[in-house]
Amino acid sequence: VPASAPPVDESGFVRYIPIGLAWLIPGSGYFFIGQKARGLVILITIHGLFLLGMLLGGIKSINPSDQPIWAYTQLAVGWPTLVASAIQTRRTAWETEQNLKYDSYNANSPEQRAELQQLVAAHPPTWRFYAPKTQDVGTVYCGIAGMLNILVIFDIFARVSAEPATE
Amino acid sequence: MMLLAYTPFLEPLELVVPNLSNYWLVLLFPLLISISVVYRATKTYSIKLLPREALKLTLQIVAIMIAAAIVLNGLYFVITRYA
Numbered sequence: 001v002p003a004s005a006p007p008v009d010e011s012g013f014v015r016y017i018p019i020g021l022a023w024l025i026p027g028s029g030y031f032f033i034g035q036k037a038r039g040l041v042i043l044i045t046i047h048g049l050f051l052l053g054m055l056l057g058g059i060k061s062i063n064p065s066d067q068p069i070w071a072y073t074q075l076a077v078g079w080p081t082l083v084a085s086a087i088q089t090r091r092t093a094w095e096t097e098q099n100l101k102y103d104s105y106n107a108n109s110p111e112q113r114a115e116l117q118q119l120v121a122a123h124p125p126t127w128r129f130y131a132p133k134t135q136d137v138g139t140v141y142c143g144i145a146g147m148l149n150i151l152v153i154f155d156i157f158a159r160v161s162a163e164p165a166t167e
Numbered sequence: 168m169m170l171l172a173y174t175p176f177l178e179p180l181e182l183v184v185p186n187l188s189n190y191w192l193v194l195l196f197p198l199l200i201s202i203s204v205v206y207r208a209t210k211t212y213s214i215k216l217l218p219r220e221a222l223k224l225t226l227q228i229v230a231i232m233i234a235a236a237i238v239l240n241g242l243y244f245v246i247t248r249y250a
Binding site for chain 1: 172173174175176177178179180181182187188191194197198201202204205206208209214217
């Protein structure tokens with residue numbers, strides 16, 4: 001029996017804690033059952049993939065209203081998606097506010113046009129920048145990170161469900 | 168000015184790396200490596216074997232994708248030329 005096998009006398013609930021942990025913090029489920037090296041590899045890879053996706057596509061990589069199916073897969077990453085979703089919701093509200101501010105200028109008025117140019121120079125409207133291909137790649141990275149974590153969750157489920165002697 | 172206004176993880180990287188989307192195919196490799204590492208990490212008995220097994224799986228996926236691309240390209244050529 002490998003040293004990493006869960007203790008036999010654990011009650012049903014305690015035995016399945018690693019599955020919940022594996023969803024919340026990718027890789028932590030393996031730490032819980034004593035497989036630290038495996039847990040570290042999973043922790044670094046899944047978090048790294050998710051962060052790379054966010055870096056490539058920005059916060060719009062997490063966009064449940066426009067990409068519901070990808071949002072479900074991204075949700076499987078756990079805490080990174082929960083945090084990113086909260087930021088994305090606040091960011092969307094902020095962007096709407098900024099857009100209203102920018103659009104409130106009267107383009108036919110030379111004074112307001114000059115004022116708007118100054119505003120754009122001081123605070124470039126980067127939130128209006130659109131990079132569809134890169135943002136799609138970012139969405140896919142975050143989604144695949146979630147799907148890989150589902151694989152990890154199933155693996156942990158198999159490990160904690162199996163009889164210690166058969167592991 | 169755009170560089171100064173760029174906020175990592177909030178805005179897309181293309182804001183500071185123009186034409187990044189032209190190289191989208193290269194962006195497939197980090198994804199392939201991650202898939203191979205995680206998949207092999209769940210399957211391998213000893214984690215010491217992981218680098219070699221993950222590399223092997225990555226190369227297998229790349230080879231299959233190249234083969235699929237050649238077959239599909241050939242199919243496209245045949246269909247557009249003779250159909």
